[in-house]
Amino acid sequence: xxxxxxxxxxxxxLMVSVVLLLIGIPIAYWLTFSAWRGKFLVEAAVALPLVLxxxxxxxxxxxxxGSRSPIGxxxxxxxxxxxxxxxEALVIASILYSLPFAVQPMASAFAQVDRGLLEASALLGxxxxxxxxxxxLPLARDGVLTGLILAFAHTLGEFGVVLMVGGNLPGITxxxxxxxxxxxxxxxxxxxxxxALALLLFSFxxxxxxxxxxxxxxxxxxxx
Amino acid sequence: xxxTLTARFRKRLADFTVDVDVSAAPGVTIVFGESGAGKSTxxxxxxxxxxxxxxxxxxxxxxxxxxxxxxxxxxxxxRVGFVFQQLALFPHMSAADNIAYGLARVxxxxxxxxxxxxxxxxxxxxxxxxxPADISGGERQRVGLARSLVGDPEILLLDxxxxxxxxxxxxxIIGDLLRWNEARGIPVLYVTHSQREVFALGRRVLLxxxxxIVADGTPQEVMNAPAHERHAELVGYENVLDGVIATLxxxxxxxxxxxxxGAAQLETPLVDGRVGDAVLVAIRAGDILLxxxxxxxxxxxxxxxxxxxxxxxxxxxxAVFASCGAVLEAHVTQSACQELGLREGGEVWLxxxxxxxxxxxxx
Numbered sequence: 185x186x187x188x189x190x191x192x193x194x195x196x197x198l199m200v201s202v203v204l205l206l207i208g209i210p211i212a213y214w215l216t217f218s219a220w221r222g223k224f225l226v227e228a229a230v231a232l233p234l235v236l237x238x239x240x241x242x243x244x245x246x247x248x249x250g251s252r253s254p255i256g257x258x259x260x261x262x263x264x265x266x267x268x269x270x271x272e273a274l275v276i277a278s279i280l281y282s283l284p285f286a287v288q289p290m291a292s293a294f295a296q297v298d299r300g301l302l303e304a305s306a307l308l309g310x311x312x313x314x315x316x317x318x319x320x321l322p323l324a325r326d327g328v329l330t331g332l333i334l335a336f337a338h339t340l341g342e343f344g345v346v347l348m349v350g351g352n353l354p355g356i357t358x359x360x361x362x363x364x365x366x367x368x369x370x371x372x373x374x375x376x377x378x379x380a381l382a383l384l385l386f387s388f389x390x391x392x393x394x395x396x397x398x399x400x401x402x403x404x405x406x407x408x
Numbered sequence: 409x410x411x412t413l414t415a416r417f418r419k420r421l422a423d424f425t426v427d428v429d430v431s432a433a434p435g436v437t438i439v440f441g442e443s444g445a446g447k448s449t450x451x452x453x454x455x456x457x458x459x460x461x462x463x464x465x466x467x468x469x470x471x472x473x474x475x476x477x478x479x480x481x482x483x484x485x486x487r488v489g490f491v492f493q494q495l496a497l498f499p500h501m502s503a504a505d506n507i508a509y510g511l512a513r514v515x516x517x518x519x520x521x522x523x524x525x526x527x528x529x530x531x532x533x534x535x536x537x538x539x540p541a542d543i544s545g546g547e548r549q550r551v552g553l554a555r556s557l558v559g560d561p562e563i564l565l566l567d568x569x570x571x572x573x574x575x576x577x578x579x580x581i582i583g584d585l586l587r588w589n590e591a592r593g594i595p596v597l598y599v600t601h602s603q604r605e606v607f608a609l610g611r612r613v614l615l616x617x618x619x620x621i622v623a624d625g626t627p628q629e630v631m632n633a634p635a636h637e638r639h640a641e642l643v644g645y646e647n648v649l650d651g652v653i654a655t656l657x658x659x660x661x662x663x664x665x666x667x668x669x670g671a672a673q674l675e676t677p678l679v680d681g682r683v684g685d686a687v688l689v690a691i692r693a694g695d696i697l698l699x700x701x702x703x704x705x706x707x708x709x710x711x712x713x714x715x716x717x718x719x720x721x722x723x724x725x726x727a728v729f730a731s732c733g734a735v736l737e738a739h740v741t742q743s744a745c746q747e748l749g750l751r752e753g754g755e756v757w758l759x760x761x762x763x764x765x766x767x768x769x770x771x
Binding site: 301303304305306307309310311315318319323 | 455456457482483486487488489490492494496497498499500507510512513528555556559
């Protein structure tokens with residue numbers, strides 16, 4: 185088994201989960217409570233990775249991060265090297281790719297919090313922030329946790345986007361799913377078996393944990 | 409210092425418009441009306457969780473809403489205590505944390521003292537550590553009241569807070585609430601559709617119907633003098649029957665009314681009308697006596713044979729629905745129901761005094 189690839193995948197999934205915790209919650213909150221009429225556009229954009237081929241997403245991320253794009257150029261100016269085919273590029277691409285998996289369970293958990301409780305909170309003098317920390321977040325905790333675990337597991341197993349954006353550089357961008365692909369290509373089936381089995385078990389355990397926490401079906405389809 | 413609430417506003421709802429002009433002095437003002445009359449909307453607009461289309465709402469000099477000058481103070485800044493029908497207690501917090509929730513700006517040490525004080529007033533000191541799911545319905549209601557009162561609101565809005573409780577628990581909580589307000593003297597708007605609560609609580613009742621205040625006075629004035637059919641139904645005449653005047657006896661001050669459905673005639677007090685005119689006869693369910701056999705030697709003028717259609721147990725009493733052509737609802741106690749052997753399909757005699765029948769000329 186390719187331990188370097190496994191470690192890399194875990195590191196990637198962990199970073200992506202942390203970032204998605206930080207940006208997923210505000211996005212989910214906004215999607216749940218905003219009264220803006222154009223909200224459906226943002227909902228659709230967030231859900232895009234669910235239906236888009238990973239290669240398409242990967243391709244556009246690659247273009248956006250490449251040395252001819254503003255982002256790529258700025259990054260090069262700061263760090264002295266390009267962004268494409270780096271671990272950082274993988275993180276950015278994975279965040280986009282796993283966004284709906286984090287945001288949708290969070291948003292649906294926020295939406296399930298009784299509006300009467302939110303009104304009660306406001307009537308007791310609490311502003312939106314206090315209401316969020318003291319009422320919404322504790323009551324939606326399972327949904328937030330589910331979102332994080334799904335994002336983590338999804339990042340761990342992604343293939344197409346990683347290949348497009350990161351390539352296959354051992355220790356830098358070679359994730360566990362690419363390692364399996366490599367092993368199969370080079371007929372190293374025992375190694376492929378081991379890694380695949382480890383990933384399978386890990387995914388099963390992860391999903392069991394999710395279902396045990398929430399005891400509610402989560403929908404990959406949009407939540408309304 | 410006690411302030412007066414003045415609210416004059418309009419808010420369009422799906423099927424009617426709430427259009428009210430209310431001023432509530434310190435003390436309890438009851439808002440009475442059937443469900444869907446706009447009672448909750450009235451409270452929600454005062455609290456700021458719904459926004460009126462037009463008008464002005466002030467608590468004392470503090471204008472909290474004014475459409476003309478675009479004032480709309482957030483609910484959090486209105487100093488309004490609000491108890492919801494569904495209570496909306498935070499399920500993940502202890503009773504103490506629920507009560508202390510509105511005291512965010514009060515130092516921690518004082519918070520505890522104030523929670524303890526209000527818990528004593530409402531007799532919930534023993535449940536403070538428990539969560540809402542682990543205490544009784546009456547205790548939950550008390551926690552809801554305590555939570556909205558601990559912050560010393562300038563006005564208290566109660567949206568059918570006791571409707572889910574039995575009568576004894578209701579009375580006790582009402583007593584505690586009135587005692588609490590003796591010291592504070594803030595305006596309390598109390599929404600209910602229960603007559604019992606009206607008489608137990610209020611010196612003043614507003615009768616709300618389809619978004620408008622159609623009567624305003626003491627409970628006795630508003631509840632005992634229905635002006636037309638809708639009111640009679642509203643204020644607890646469970647029976648409102650169609651009929652026509654059969655005979656007039658002006659010398660005795662009474663008349664006979666033939667009920668629709670043919671079978672029965674009732675003697676009622678005289679109203680301004682002629683033989684053949686349509687009238688409505690309103691009778692409270694509690695004013696009808698039931699007899700297992702035909703009674704004799706009674707002063708009551710109306711003794712009507714009927715068949716029991718159904719029995720419904722509701723808390724302390726049994727609602728008996730009996731048909732004599734028209735279906736009448738009568739309330740008897742559980743034990744009376746047993747002793748009389750009342751059952752569906754059984755025969756029963758309805759005994760109604762002339763002056764328990766209120767004849768109304770429909771408008």
